[in-house]
Amino acid sequence: DIQMTQSPSSVSASVGDRVTITCRASQGVSRWLAWYQQKPGKAPKLLINAASSLQSGVPSRFSGSGSGTDFTLTITSLQPEDFATYYCQQANSFPFTFGPGTKVDIK
């Protein structure tokens, strides 16, 4: 299985801050990497597909980059509704695997 790691595991930030989350795969996944946002009691929401393709309706302050084993999710100018947990997920090979999550909370 491909193991996914994320850093940091949590981050405290303020509205307006820039937040960067890193995801690393134990082996190359090309660009088959997705990012999700999950709020308490809710299903995850797909933000980014194929490493950098923003899903329709997702604000442009979210962006993704990377390929191979190292990926980044960046939120520019954090908004109150962005406080949530973020997961990466590789879709390169079965079984699909998720990172452990990064919790973004209010400083």
Add this chain to the structure above:
Amino acid sequence: QVQLQESGPGLVKPSQTLSLTCTVARGSTNTAAYYWNWIRQPAGKGLEWIGRIYPSGNTYYNPSLQSRASMTIDTSNNQFSLNLDSVTAADTAVYYCARGALVRGAYYYGFDVWGQGTTVTVSS
């Protein structure tokens, strides 16, 4: 707008079989453009992908489930289902069904539509 809805018992006894169904509304399961998934999340923990099924019925399961999982699809009723055998307390979780898009018939995008999730507790 496609919607997914999970249904099934919220309480299952140890050693029994967990059975869930996902109903797809305002969309079709019978399209080569998508694959259909089950994902679970224990309380306070991360996400675990259980498996996927194509409209053809072709399946792949996470080996971590040690052959306890099986999935079926009923394209005429726009439903797909999960059975998980020999459950233990470790199978207690919120179970989600989700849709994923196929890229050029061979590659996979992430899960763009999710059900709201259903909580399943394994307890006697």
